[in-house]
Each structure stands twice: as structure tokens, then as C-alpha cells.
Amino acid sequence: MNRTSLFAACGLAALVSCANEPAGAKKEAASADVKILENLTLIDGTGKPAAPGSTIVVTDGKITYAGPAAGAPAAPAGAVRTDLAGKFAMPGIINLHAHLGNVKGVKQDQTFYTRENLMKQLGAFARYGVTTAVSMGSDTDLIFDVRKEQRAGRPTTTRVFTAGRGFTGAQGYPSTMPGMKGVPYEVTKNEEVEKDVAENAAKKPDLTKIWVDDHLGKEKKISIELCKAIIDNARKHGLNTAAHIFYHDDALKLSEAGLYAFAHSVRDKPVNQELIDMAKKKGTWQIPTLTREISTFVYAKPHAFLKDEFLLRGADPEAVAGVQTPEFMNRQANDKNLAKYPVFLKTAQSNLKKLADSGVKIGFGTDTGPPGRFSGYFEHWEMELMAEAGLTPMQIVQSFSAGAAEYLGATDLGTLEVGKWADLVVLGKNPLDDIKNTRTIELVMIAGNKVN
Ligand SMILES: [Zn+2]
Numbered sequence: 001m002n003r004t005s006l007f008a009a010c011g012l013a014a015l016v017s018c019a020n021e022p023a024g025a026k027k028e029a030a031s032a033d034v035k036i037l038e039n040l041t042l043i044d045g046t047g048k049p050a051a052p053g054s055t056i057v058v059t060d061g062k063i064t065y066a067g068p069a070a071g072a073p074a075a076p077a078g079a080v081r082t083d084l085a086g087k088f089a090m091p092g093i094i095n096l097h098a099h100l101g102n103v104k105g106v107k108q109d110q111t112f113y114t115r116e117n118l119m120k121q122l123g124a125f126a127r128y129g130v131t132t133a134v135s136m137g138s139d140t141d142l143i144f145d146v147r148k149e150q151r152a153g154r155p156t157t158t159r160v161f162t163a164g165r166g167f168t169g170a171q172g173y174p175s176t177m178p179g180m181k182g183v184p185y186e187v188t189k190n191e192e193v194e195k196d197v198a199e200n201a202a203k204k205p206d207l208t209k210i211w212v213d214d215h216l217g218k219e220k221k222i223s224i225e226l227c228k229a230i231i232d233n234a235r236k237h238g239l240n241t242a243a244h245i246f247y248h249d250d251a252l253k254l255s256e257a258g259l260y261a262f263a264h265s266v267r268d269k270p271v272n273q274e275l276i277d278m279a280k281k282k283g284t285w286q287i288p289t290l291t292r293e294i295s296t297f298v299y300a301k302p303h304a305f306l307k308d309e310f311l312l313r314g315a316d317p318e319a320v321a322g323v324q325t326p327e328f329m330n331r332q333a334n335d336k337n338l339a340k341y342p343v344f345l346k347t348a349q350s351n352l353k354k355l356a357d358s359g360v361k362i363g364f365g366t367d368t369g370p371p372g373r374f375s376g377y378f379e380h381w382e383m384e385l386m387a388e389a390g391l392t393p394m395q396i397v398q399s400f401s402a403g404a405a406e407y408l409g410a411t412d413l414g415t416l417e418v419g420k421w422a423d424l425v426v427l428g429k430n431p432l433d434d435i436k437n438t439r440t441i442e443l444v445m446i447a448g449n450k451v452n
Helices: 012-018 026-030 115-127 142-152 190-201 224-236 248-256 273-282 290-300 317-322 326-333 338-358 377-389 393-400 402-408 435-439
Strands: 034-042 051-059 062-068 080-083 088-091 093-098 130-135 159-162 167-169 185-187 208-211 241-244 424-427 441-446
Touching (some): 093 393, 115 130, 115 142, 130 402, 142 159, 167 190, 185 190, 190 224, 224 241, 338 377, 393 402
Parallel strands (some): 093 130, 130 159, 167 185, 167 208
């Protein structure tokens, strides 16, 4: 059974792909690839209300019309029309915090970082409507080849952005984690920072990543001074810096130093007004990664989500089996800090609500990829946790569409507007009624290519 067709229960897949090549149409073969999605309700990601009776025209992968059916241009010969009556089109999900390529099952190691393994993970993201994934500091140079190929044409799977190699201190977290030694740069002085940031920047990453955490005192944490040097050096190369943070006080100092984003939530205490004001003044983004917290405790006991059909039809079976082995479960069950992790999640959720209400920019991200964090599936769970925190479905949609594209400076991604790539998800139910409806995926397109 072809796993990629599992979401196409409604027959849309057949409709689109069969109509793709009109018989005997030599002339059309050389002309534009035009796809017309009709009679849908448009949720364009800009914050505008859902618009029923809409049409989207996709020409060579880009949106050339999105609006009321009455205003749509006449269909050119050879255009492929798809009737989406009763369906909802939303922008593809942009995940601002992922890790690509270095996990097999529940084992993490850079020797796994092959094109095949990377494509397998991108395929999982794509099936779940995650059309862009930003890999945060654990890549090999292969990522730059894949990104180059994608940007030269019309990708047929999830787009990649990358921080290249991230930064930590000497023997700092996460270089001490299984399979992570040698993955980040470990820096101890400014000269090393200068040299290593320059080496990474020469490969043209999309941003820079720092890990600033001691894992509840278990690990060595990079100094704020070295972080400042990284932020400043990266800026000289035109790069923003996002940081893995845990502690409130690190977040405050890093924001003050010009950090672009908190790549996780503050989890040790409630965010105070000083931090809120600083994040607003400095334009520091918050990427909550609430499902990352879930992954720290959910495997200690059998959990119902592992029987969820939405997981089982799209996730890697080896990973699903792996998280249910005694070895994996016991590691969590025996963690002396286990009871703290659900509390960190609650703190992260209330901080998210407070930051969002205060006008701090919220981007969408999950930290999927590492063992126990299911690429694609967790993104939908993340949205539920954001809703549980008190964000509206519209805020959540904007965090993974217009907001995420703004974060990336990607002017051709993020919303379903003219001039953008047709990276979109067609749903059976309205996500603005209930964010859980993002699970009703019927069609995913990346650059106008059907991917599921
Ligand atoms: Zn991460």
C-alpha cells in the first residue's frame, strides 16, 4: 500500500492526478500548468474571515488568483479544475522548529543523515500538511544541497530552511545527548565564535541557533557573554539568531542582547512584565513548542494517542513501535524529574497566552524530529495545545502561515494570496470552528504539486 495516498480517501487525489495530462494535448504540454480549485471556503492566513464561494488559480505552482468565484479569470485550455464544494483551503503549515534527517525509529545519530532518511521525514511532514520545516541546528551539509534544489524549482515535498550547525558551550547541551556529539559547534571564547559563525554563515543558512540550557542543572550551559558574541557575529553576516531557552532570566538577557526568537517557551516561571516589554521592544519572537514538553513525559505510561488512527496512518511504524518499548518507556518513567514536566507544559501554555495577549509575536513550532516527536502528527497536537492555552483558531492559523513567513522573511510563502507559492491544505471541516479540524486533511499541495 502506498502510504502517500492514505489521506486521499475522498478521491480528490485521483481527480487531480488523472486530469493532469490531457490525452493528445501536445500543445498544452508546453504551456502553463494551471490548476483551478473551485467552490471552496478560503482561509488565506492574513487574518481575513473565511470566504465561502472562493476560487484559487494556481499557475506553474504560484497563486495567480484567490478570491470570489465571480472574479476569477477564464480558465485557459488544459487547466485542471477541481470542485472543492464543502471544503476549506488553508495555508500549508510552516513549522519554525524542527530537526531533520538524523533520526531512525527512536535513535538519533548523524550517521543516519542520508538523503533517503531526510526525504522520508519530509514525506511525513508533507502528508500532514506541514509544507515548510525549519531545521534548527542539527543538519549536515546535505541540507544545503536539498534546499538549493528546492529553491531552483517547484518542490514536491516539504520545503526546508536551516540554521546549519547550531552553537553551544564546551561540552554543552545538547552535545552530551545520545548521537549529538560534534553536531553543534562548541565554543569557549570569542575568537572561536567569530570563526565558527563565519564558517556556518559561509554556507548561507537561513538563521543561527544557540542552545542555552543546563537541563535542570544536569548539563553545562553556554555563557550569556558567548551568546551575545554569537548574536552579534551572526548579525554581521546578516543572520538572525534563535535560541533554545528554558529559563526566564536567560530569555530576558538574550532578548536584550538582540535575540530574534525564543525557540522554546519559558518554562521555569511565569513571564514577567519586564520580559514582555523587552520582547516587544526588541521584536523577539516566541515559538512555543508545547508538544516538546508532551514528549518528555507522555511515554512514561501507555497513552491513547499511540492508537490514534491519524497517527498510525502517517507516522513511521518503527518510531511508533520504538516509543512503546520497555527501554524507551522506562527511561521516562524513571526520570527523577518526571513530575515536573507536565508543570513545565502548563507554565509554557500560560506564558504563551500572556505573551500573545501582550502583543509579542508568536510563531509556530514543535521541535519535531528527535526521538518521540512525530513529524507531522505533533504539529496538529501543538495546535490543540495552543488552543487549550487560550489562543483562537485564527491566531493559531496565523502563527503557522502569515506569521511564520514574516519570521522567515519569506515573501513568497505563508498566505494564500496572489504571488505566493501554492503551498496549501484542503480540509473537510473548518479549522476556524475548531482547530482540531486541521486533522481533516484531504489534499496537500506544495508549489501546486499534489503531495499526499
Ligand atoms: Zn530543537
